[in-house]
Amino acid sequence: MSVKRGARGRVLGAAAALLALAALASCTSESDGGPGGAPRPTPSPKAKAVRPPPLNAGFDYQIGGAYPPPPGVRIVARDRRVEPARGLYNICYVNAFQAQPEEREDWPADLLLRDKKGKAVVDGDWNEALLDIGTPAKRERAAARVNQWIDGCADKGYDAVEPDNYDSYTRSHRLLSADDAVSFIKLLSAHAHARGLAIAQKNAVELAGLRSRAGLDFAVAEECGEYAECGEYAEAFDDRVVVVEYTDSGLRKARSGFGDRLSIVRRDVLVSTPDSADYVRRTR
Numbered sequence: 001m002s003v004k005r006g007a008r009g010r011v012l013g014a015a016a017a018l019l020a021l022a023a024l025a026s027c028t029s030e031s032d033g034g035p036g037g038a039p040r041p042t043p044s045p046k047a048k049a050v051r052p053p054p055l056n057a058g059f060d061y062q063i064g065g066a067y068p069p070p071p072g073v074r075i076v077a078r079d080r081r082v083e084p085a086r087g088l089y090n091i092c093y094v095n096a097f098q099a100q101p102e103e104r105e106d107w108p109a110d111l112l113l114r115d116k117k118g119k120a121v122v123d124g125d126w127n128e129a130l131l132d133i134g135t136p137a138k139r140e141r142a143a144a145r146v147n148q149w150i151d152g153c154a155d156k157g158y159d160a161v162e163p164d165n166y167d168s169y170t171r172s173h174r175l176l177s178a179d180d181a182v183s184f185i186k187l188l189s190a191h192a193h194a195r196g197l198a199i200a201q202k203n204a205v206e207l208a209g210l211r212s213r214a215g216l217d218f219a220v221a222e223e224c225g226e227y228a229e230c231g232e233y234a235e236a237f238d239d240r241v242v243v244v245e246y247t248d249s250g251l252r253k254a255r256s257g258f259g260d261r262l263s264i265v266r267r268d269v270l271v272s273t274p275d276s277a278d279y280v281r282r283t284r
Contacts (some may be wrong), residue, residue, distance in 0.1 A: 003234055009015055011243055012047060016143060017113045017141075019075070020216050023282050024135055029185050032137045036233060042125050042152055048154075048184070048195070048196025049196065050193055050196060050197065050198050050217065051076050051089075051159055051160075051198060052160070052217045052218045052240045052261075053089050053091070053159070053160065053198070053218055053240060053263070054074055054075065054089060054241060054262075055239055055263075056073050056239070056261055056262060056263060057074040057075050057262065057263050058070075058072040058073040058075065058091070058114045058263070059073065059074075059075045059076075059077075059242050059243075059263040059264065059265045060073045060076050060077075060265060060281065061074070061077050061242075061265055061267050061271055062076055062077060062078045062079075062271070062273075063077055063093040064079075064270055064271030064272055064273065065271075065272070065273035066078050066079075066082045066083070066085075066144060066273075067273050067274055068085075069085050069088060070281070073088065074089060075088065075090075075091065075242060076088050076089070076090055076091070077090075077091040077092075077093055077242070078090065078091070078092065078093060079092075079093045079221065080092050080093060080094050080149050080152055080153055083156055083157075084156055084157050084158050084159075088218040089159050089160070090157070090159050090160070091156045091158065091159070091160045091161070091162050091200065091220070091242070092150075092153035092156070092158035092160065092161045092197075093162045093163065093164060094146060094150065094153065094161055094162065094163050094164065095128070095164045095165060096146045096149075096163035096164060096165065096166075096184075096185075096188060097130065097131055097133070097163070097164065097165035097166060097168040097181070097184070098126075098128035098129060098131060098164075098165045098168050099112065099128055099129045099131060100126075100128055100129075101126075101127050101128065104120075104128075104129050105265070107129075107131070107145075107224045108141075108210040110130055110132070110138075110143055111132050111138060111141060112129045112130070112131065112132060112277060113129070113130040113131060113132040113134070113172060113175055113176065114132070114204045115173065116173070118192070119199060121171075121172055121173060121175065123165070123168065125265055127172070130168050130171065130172055130176070131166075131168075132176075132179070132183040133176060133180050133183075134175065134180055134192035134201060136183070139180070139183060139184045139187060140176050140187070140200045142184065143184065143187035143188060145169040146163070146188060147187075147188065149178045149189065149192040150191055150192050150195060150197065151195060152193075153195075153197060154195035154196060154197055158197065158241070159197065159198060160192075160197055160198035160199065160200060160218070161188075161192050161198075161199050161200070162199075162202055162220050163188050163199065163200070163202060164183060164202050165202070166181055166185060166201060166202050166203060166204045167181070167202075167203050167207075168181070169181045170204075176223065178206070178207060181204070181207070182207065182210055182213060182214050185201075185214050185215070185216070186197075186213070186214055186215055189215030189216060190215060193215065198218060199215065199216055199217055200217065200218050200242075201216045201218075201219045201220070201237070202219075202220045203216070203220075203221065203222055205221070205224070205232050205233060208233055208235075209236060211237060211270065215242075216237075217237075217240065218221050218237050218240035218241065218242070219236070219237045219240070219241045219242070220241075220242050220244070221232045221233045221242070221243050221244070222242055222244045222245075222246070222252050223242075223244070223245055224241075224243055224254065225243065225245050225250040225251065225252070225253035225254025225255070225257070225264075226245060226246075226247060226249065226250030226254075227260075228251060230236065230243060230251070230254055230257060230258045230262060231257070231258075233262075234258060234261060234262060235284070239261045239262060240256075241262045241263070242262070242264075242265075243262050243264040243265070244266075244267055245265070245266045245267075246266070246267065246268070246269045247262065247266075248266065248282075250253075251264070251266040251282060251283075251284075255284070264283065265281065266280065266281065266282040266283070267280060267281055268280035268281075
């Protein structure tokens with residue numbers, strides 16, 4: 001999970017379509033073919049249309065655990081391991097640039113970023129090892145793994161994907177660059193769009209101006225109110241921004257400037273569920 005420094009297609013439908021196309025192809029004969037008896041090309045199934053989230057809509061950030069969305073919520077973000085919320089716009093959280101502690105051993109050792117001594121470079125706030133996306137070959141390999149998770153989001157019926165830690169290059173001790181991050185997320189964007197998913201820029205306001213190059217559709221901004229960054233996201237993404245604040249002051253600042261334009265929620269920094277003593281959720 002990435003918090004600002006200082007805080008912190010459904011498979012069956014696709015399979016059925018493919019089977020139907022195969023049956024159609026097997027029945028094609030010269031009598032119903034194209035000119036000269038050549039078989040007509042079988043049309044490809046249409047990809048699901050990419051939809052960005054609705055503007056200025058009720059939002060809940062549930063990446064710490066799923067629960068029934070409160071009244072008025074139209075957009076929900078949840079972890080890729082759980083099901084989306086029925087009838088709402090669902091954003092699928094994927095930790096795309098760092099390895100969570102429980103998943104670190106699942107990554108090939110050479111895809112974890114290492115310093116000159118060979119030690120893995122770790123985001124100390126969350127004990128997450130950074131992925132090594134410093135070469136085209138490594139980016140391709142890392143993207144192949146993350147894209148499997150994106151496939152899972154699409155198969156569950158999510159509408160969008162939120163690749164976290166786009167800004168991890170800033171914690172790489174200059175071993176990675178902004179260009180590495182943009183080049184990597186372009187691979188994820190292309191795959192998400194092919195699966196009919198919108199894709200978010202998560203934080204990294206300094207890269208918002210590269211939205212088109214990166215292939216991004218909207219933004220998930222943590223604490224843009226607290227750090228006076230909401231305007232930059234709003235301009236770059238035409239107000240398609242969902243905002244998570246972790247303090248009451250941040251919520252006030254975000255709402256005072258953008259309450260009628262952006263989708264804003266105040267959550268606790270651990271993004272807890274309502275049965276937790278840490279749980280906080282406010283919109284005003």
